Amino acid sequence: MTSAGHTDVREPISEDHPTCRLRDILDRVGDKWSVLVMDLLGSGPKRYSELQRSVDGISQRMLTLTLRSLERDGLVDRTVTPTSPPRVDYTLTEVGQTLSGQVRALIQWADDHREYVARSRLRYDAT
Amino acid sequence: MTSAGHTDVREPISEDHPTCRLRDILDRVGDKWSVLVMDLLGSGPKRYSELQRSVDGISQRMLTLTLRSLERDGLVDRTVTPTSPPRVDYTLTEVGQTLSGQVRALIQWADDHREYVARSRLRYDAT
DNA sequence: CAGAATCCAACCGGATACTG
DNA sequence: CAGTATCCGGTTGGATTCTG
Numbered sequence: 001m002t003s004a005g006h007t008d009v010r011e012p013i014s015e016d017h018p019t020c021r022l023r024d025i026l027d028r029v030g031d032k033w034s035v036l037v038m039d040l041l042g043s044g045p046k047r048y049s050e051l052q053r054s055v056d057g058i059s060q061r062m063l064t065l066t067l068r069s070l071e072r073d074g075l076v077d078r079t080v081t082p083t084s085p086p087r088v089d090y091t092l093t094e095v096g097q098t099l100s101g102q103v104r105a106l107i108q109w110a111d112d113h114r115e116y117v118a119r120s121r122l123r124y125d126a127t
Numbered sequence: 128m129t130s131a132g133h134t135d136v137r138e139p140i141s142e143d144h145p146t147c148r149l150r151d152i153l154d155r156v157g158d159k160w161s162v163l164v165m166d167l168l169g170s171g172p173k174r175y176s177e178l179q180r181s182v183d184g185i186s187q188r189m190l191t192l193t194l195r196s197l198e199r200d201g202l203v204d205r206t207v208t209p210t211s212p213p214r215v216d217y218t219l220t221e222v223g224q225t226l227s228g229q230v231r232a233l234i235q236w237a238d239d240h241r242e243y244v245a246r247s248r249l250r251y252d253a254t
Numbered sequence: 255c256a257g258a259a260t261c262c263a264a265c266c267g268g269a270t271a272c273t274g
Numbered sequence: 275c276a277g278t279a280t281c282c283g284g285t286t287g288g289a290t291t292c293t294g
Contacts, residue, residue: 072252
């Protein structure tokens with residue numbers, strides 16, 4: 001589109017290619033902590049400390065960054081109860097739940113093909 | 128399961144938690160280049176140089192690493208034609224195609240919610 | 255053409271310490 | 275309790291050079 005002279009080779013993927021504009025969504029799904037947190041929130045609202053205890057190995061820093069990011073994207077709601085000490089609850093939004101569903105489908109795929117991938121790797125590594 | 132004394136708090140996510148064993152699959156989906164390469168291969172076999180031209184901005188190093196990784200997992204087939212100069216074609220395997228389908232579903236989700244996410248971010252950043 | 259190998263800068267994320 | 279701020283080591287990936 002930008003220049004002439006192409007034959008039948010696909011256009012290079014650039015900024016306005018659909019796949020690229022979806023990068024941030026894919027990053028989200030690929031993100032270790034986001035997936036784990038969304039998975040936990042899928043079973044109901046959780047407090048900050050609850051998440052920290054449940055997501056094994058997550059640092060305070062990463063939990064906060066992950067929640068902020070999910071909140072920014074409208075996937076998670078943050079509810080502050082200004083008691084003392086303060087209480088903060090996190091919930092999946094409706095849209096967050098639909099993404100969570102997609103992730104679950106992906107997890108299903110992985111489950112269905114775990115053996116296959118494992119065997120492929122063994123075979124490949126034997127070379 | 129490992130220790131007593133829990134109330135109703137979920138078990139911490141550990142190595143043998145399903146979500147963790149699927150980490151490598153999610154990493155694959157979240158990987159910038161893997162998704163782009165699989166997307167391209169979805170429309171038919173491609174040569175190495177063809178991929179390099181089509182995937183805008185990918186370095187030789189990353190293209191090779193990505194293809195090796197996809198091949199290792201049994202998602203991509205590599206066919207060498209030992210002419211001179213050599214010719215190498217890459218194709219999605221059957222399993223690779225099914226994953227590609229999942230990714231497409233995810234891309235569909237992102238398409239359906241792009242506006243929502245964009246607006247969420249604008250609102251959040253305005254704070 | 256299709257890679258392999260090396261080098262190095264940038265980013266990521268864990269650990270730690272501090273706060274309203 | 276629910277964070278924020280700072281430091282810093284490890285990994286990632288781009289640029290470059292070389293090869294069958």
